[in-house]
Amino acid sequence: MKRLSGLFLVTVATLVLEILDSRLLSALTWYHLAFFAVSLAMLGMAAGAVFVFLGGERFENDAALEALPKYARWLALSMPATHLLNLVIPIPTLETFSGMELAALTFSTLALGLPFFLSGVVVTLALTRTKGDIGKLYAADLLGASLGCLLVIPLLAATNLTSAVFVAAAIAAIGAWCFGAARSTLVLAGTLLVIAGINTAVPQGLGVVYSKNRNLRTALNVGWSAWNTHSYVIITRPLEGAAYYWGAGKGTEGFEATSSIVLIDGEAGTPITKWDGDPASLDWVSYDVTALPYHLRHGAVGIIGVGGGRDVLAALWGRNTPITGIEINDSLLRALNGPYRDFAHLAGHPGVELIHGEARSVLSRSNQTFDVLQMSLIDTWAATGAGAFTLSENGLYTLEAWDVFLSRLKPGGVFSVSRWFAPTATSETSRLLALATASLLQRGVAVPANQVVMVARGTVATLMVSQAPFTDEDRRRIETVAEEKGFRTLVAPWAGEPDAFLTRIVASTSRKELDLATASDDFDFSPPTDERPFFFNTLKPGSYNRAYQVARDGVMWGNLRATWTLVALFILCFVLVLWIIVWPLARRGLPAMDKGTFGVSVVYFATIGAGFMLIQIPFLQRFSVYLGHPTYTLAVILFSMIFFAGVGSYLSGRFPIKRLIHLPLVLGAAVLAMTFVIQPLIDATISLGLLARCALVVLAIAPIATLAGFCFPMGMTLVGKLSSSATAWMWGVNGAVGVLASIAAVAISMWLGIHMNFVIAGLLYLSLALPLRVLSRRAGL
Numbered sequence: 184m185k186r187l188s189g190l191f192l193v194t195v196a197t198l199v200l201e202i203l204d205s206r207l208l209s210a211l212t213w214y215h216l217a218f219f220a221v222s223l224a225m226l227g228m229a230a231g232a233v234f235v236f237l238g239g240e241r242f243e244n245d246a247a248l249e250a251l252p253k254y255a256r257w258l259a260l261s262m263p264a265t266h267l268l269n270l271v272i273p274i275p276t277l278e279t280f281s282g283m284e285l286a287a288l289t290f291s292t293l294a295l296g297l298p299f300f301l302s303g304v305v306v307t308l309a310l311t312r313t314k315g316d317i318g319k320l321y322a323a324d325l326l327g328a329s330l331g332c333l334l335v336i337p338l339l340a341a342t343n344l345t346s347a348v349f350v351a352a353a354i355a356a357i358g359a360w361c362f363g364a365a366r367s368t369l370v371l372a373g374t375l376l377v378i379a380g381i382n383t384a385v386p387q388g389l390g391v392v393y394s395k396n397r398n399l400r401t402a403l404n405v406g407w408s409a410w411n412t413h414s415y416v417i418i419t420r421p422l423e424g425a426a427y428y429w430g431a432g433k434g435t436e437g438f439e440a441t442s443s444i445v446l447i448d449g450e451a452g453t454p455i456t457k458w459d460g461d462p463a464s465l466d467w468v469s470y471d472v473t474a475l476p477y478h479l480r481h482g483a484v485g486i487i488g489v490g491g492g493r494d495v496l497a498a499l500w501g502r503n504t505p506i507t508g509i510e511i512n513d514s515l516l517r518a519l520n521g522p523y524r525d526f527a528h529l530a531g532h533p534g535v536e537l538i539h540g541e542a543r544s545v546l547s548r549s550n551q552t553f554d555v556l557q558m559s560l561i562d563t564w565a566a567t568g569a570g571a572f573t574l575s576e577n578g579l580y581t582l583e584a585w586d587v588f589l590s591r592l593k594p595g596g597v598f599s600v601s602r603w604f605a606p607t608a609t610s611e612t613s614r615l616l617a618l619a620t621a622s623l624l625q626r627g628v629a630v631p632a633n634q635v636v637m638v639a640r641g642t643v644a645t646l647m648v649s650q651a652p653f654t655d656e657d658r659r660r661i662e663t664v665a666e667e668k669g670f671r672t673l674v675a676p677w678a679g680e681p682d683a684f685l686t687r688i689v690a691s692t693s694r695k696e697l698d699l700a701t702a703s704d705d706f707d708f709s710p711p712t713d714e715r716p717f718f719f720n721t722l723k724p725g726s727y728n729r730a731y732q733v734a735r736d737g738v739m740w741g742n743l744r745a746t747w748t749l750v751a752l753f754i755l756c757f758v759l760v761l762w763i764i765v766w767p768l769a770r771r772g773l774p775a776m777d778k779g780t781f782g783v784s785v786v787y788f789a790t791i792g793a794g795f796m797l798i799q800i801p802f803l804q805r806f807s808v809y810l811g812h813p814t815y816t817l818a819v820i821l822f823s824m825i826f827f828a829g830v831g832s833y834l835s836g837r838f839p840i841k842r843l844i845h846l847p848l849v850l851g852a853a854v855l856a857m858t859f860v861i862q863p864l865i866d867a868t869i870s871l872g873l874l875a876r877c878a879l880v881v882l883a884i885a886p887i888a889t890l891a892g893f894c895f896p897m898g899m900t901l902v903g904k905l906s907s908s909a910t911a912w913m914w915g916v917n918g919a920v921g922v923l924a925s926i927a928a929v930a931i932s933m934w935l936g937i938h939m940n941f942v943i944a945g946l947l948y949l950s951l952a953l954p955l956r957v958l959s960r961r962a963g964l
Contacts, residue, residue: 185361186251187319190309191327192358193255197224197302198331198825199338199351200262202817204295206344210391210415210448211269220295221799221821222756222925227296229918230763231303235311236911237771247312248363251305255359256368258301262352263375265294266345271392289755309362325829332822336815342383343410345390349379391415391449406443407522409514416514417446418455421526427454427493429560429601430472430643432668438467443523445491445515451562453490455518460528465500468493470668472640473559476599476647477501478664479657482554485509485591487542487579488561492519492529498555504534507551509542540873541810543584547870552593559601560643562719578807580615580718581711583866585622592650604644612637612644614708614721616674616688617701619648621710624694632689637674638665644673652676713805713862715936723934753926760919774909780961781909784902787954788913790947791894792920793927797944798854798887799824800928801937806880809865810873819877823884831892840897840964844956850890851949857887858938858945894951901958 205220235242242250269291310320338347356364356372382388387405406420426438441457458464468474474497484498489510498506508529510516516539520530530537538545542558561579578584588598600619604612616637623631633652638645638661649657658677665672672679674689684700688708691697701708706721773781799820807816835843860883868879895917902909928940 185363186309186313187323189251189255189358189361190306190320191323192354192361193258193302193305193309194324194327195331195334196258196262196351196355196358197228197299197306198328198821199334199354200224200298200348202332202335202821203339203344203347203351205817206339206410206415207266207269207391208295210344221817222752222922223292223296224299225796225918225925226756226759226763226922227299228303228306229915229922230296231300231305232307232918233764233767233911233915234300235304235307236914237767242308242312247308251308251313252359252362252364252368254301254304254308255355255362256364256371258298258305259352259356259359259368259371259375261298261301262355263349263378265297266348267389268294270345270390292755292759305358305362321829321832325825325832329822329826329829332818332825335818339411342379343388343390344415345388346379346382349375349382353379407518409517411512411514413512414447414514415449416512416518417449418518418523419444419446421457426467427456428471430640430645430670432470432472432640432670434668435467435470438470440467443491443526445518447512454493455491455523455527456493456496457526458496458528460532462499462502465496468497468500471497472638472643472645472668472670473497473557473599473601474500475638475645475661475664475670476555476557476597477503478660479647480554480595480597483507483552483593485546485551485553485556487556487558487588489519489537490515492527494557494559495529495535498557499532499535503555506535507553508535508537509540509545510537511539511541513539541578543578543587544869544873544876546591547587548872549591552591552596554593554596555599556588556591556596557599558588559599559645560603578713578716578809580618581713581716582618582621582625583713585618586625589622589626589648589650595649595651597650598648599645600648601643601645604639604642606639606642610644611719611721612639612646612673613684613688613701614710614718615644615646616685617697617708618710618718619646620689620691620697621694623648624691624697630692632674633676635674635689636661636672636676637679637685639671639673640669713865714938715932716804717933720933753923753930756922756926760922764915764919768912768915771911774906774912776906776909780905780958781912783954783957784898784905784909784913785916787898787951787958788895788917789920790951790954791891791898792917793924794854794944794947794951795824795828795891796921796924797928797931797940797947798891800925801932801940802884804932804937805861805865809869810876810880815873815877819880820884823881824888827885827888828892831889832896833892834889835893835896840900840959843893843897844959845952846890846893846897847948847951847955850887850894851945851947851951853887853890853945854941854948855945857883857941861938891948897955898958901955901962901964904962904964905958 201220201224204223208220240246272291306324310324313320335347338350342350353372353375356368356375360366360368360372387408390408404420405417407418409416421441421443423441424439426435426440427442428435442454445453445455469478473494477497477500481501481503484503484506486494486498486506486508489495489508495506495508516537519527519537524530529535558579592598600615602612602615604610616635619635620631623634628634634649636647636653653676658675661672661675664670673682674685687700688697691700698709705723707723708721711718776784802820803816806820810816810819864879864883868876898913899910902913931940931943
């Protein structure tokens, strides 16, 4: 029973660490590395398994039983040690891809991967070397992993990232004691829990030192901070000085304000401004180009992304009521409702309601309509060009999302979106304009150009999309404000700056014309959809050789850097796979199996390794838009995939393999069907509450994950009958291909569409029927 408990606790700790590492990487470096935590965990676990298989007498009989608690204890020690190491060592942001940058990235990768290697050793020893009931052991393994996925959410809610890692390490230490480690291991567990408690209670305890290559501890005068499943939020102590503007118009030089700066994951910034509660003192906010819609419309206001409350102040300046602010990051609302309540005077202000939730989901559930619906610079660098591969705000910049937003406008209401603008370089505002035009066309508007205005100041452009054509009065107000404050009208029904590209986009009266207008050899400016929600990823694969010729201002440069980082990660993982999995196996020699059968076996396990990740990654991407919470999505989907794959593995032993010979065909068909099922499911149920949507995600994943769970034990059973020495090779092949496929799946989603992963995975599982039949026949089954 203790071994079962030990295995259960070790896998709990391992999955908690895996998800925490995705959050850690989001804070340490650009978001394009966050998904890498999944690949890294797989790589380490596979390497640990191969290490055991090739360990010989070190891991046989009594030696295995002695090694089990030792490696589990090392796991408990390595988790906080490697975590602290990564807190204090700056991870480069890959500006030049120099040898030094790549070496630092490799070192950090190895440090993060060490605990997963040790966990792989422990799990493999427990499953294959303890001579226990394999069914019960495997059940403990998968149950622990499933629980670990869900445990992250309450852990981060109650503590912080570093404290959560120490709690996970304590869980691993208790697991080591269950395996037979000395009682001092319980002292270690207790010490780790005490450290976690102290670190939670002490303000500014152990935490990230370097974020995006910036030393947060010395560069900032931190007044308040908090971790949650979305981000690491730091708020500086108040400073008096010039008023904070995104796109400051003429005449702002004399305005001063007292502000605290909010930094989200060390990079995305937004101010919390001290305010006395009197709208008459807010004239200064009207000079920002983001406040333009309040010069045109008055009444009910909806704000997507409250942040520090700057847009709420602009709405209050315009004497609007009611004002509904929707914010996905509960740490920001906690700050506005708690320590900054009397500083900002937004929470509790008459006519202002602050709601915690994902805006698209909240508005889908609501019948409330608005005169102004505003979304200013919403990305938190979670999905910008530098984070084009991950999850959160991409769901706000798709045709499906904008259909919801436009449907929540009153007659004549305005949807305002502000984004970064690079006047002399390729800019994301081109794609923003294409998205607005396509959204109006989709709603049956014959001439979209009559209902679109884009005005810029400096590096920020504000797009306004109206429910009805802009009027002569709108024109008079916009031209007056633009002249007074020095704004540039880029696009308008009456006139704009002569930009042939922007003019062609907004002048389109059909999707065919729009596709022609946005055509580019280097960049993709087509309107994003939920199927391809990568609004900020505009680089086409064919333009890689010209990527570094693009101007480095704005987020476009971040986009290019992120894309190259994806390539670098694939190369790094490929090298690591060869080094720690393939080379040790090859040095040991091929198993006692004829080459033909060995080749078929490799194809079988490579196919299921790739197929599983080509399902998991697109599930993460599609349902992150649906759930709106990146870490919730990761926790729910990993839980579902692991738990139900475990159910399938357990059930596989109940059936003779000859009765399962057609299972790959059923699985392949089910995966292909997902390309037709996901979008209708999202459209029909996105208005439901978060708990209901999480339950539907589990139900959608369960059948496929269960069927996929049959494949690995079936293959191992067949290969084991043909050659017991071949199982180590197959374990390594499965893990190696899975690691590389996880990165390839991201690239496929970006450039071909998320559904193409399901298509490829479905075809792979269909093709699995052939090697399964061959292996069954050669095994005499």
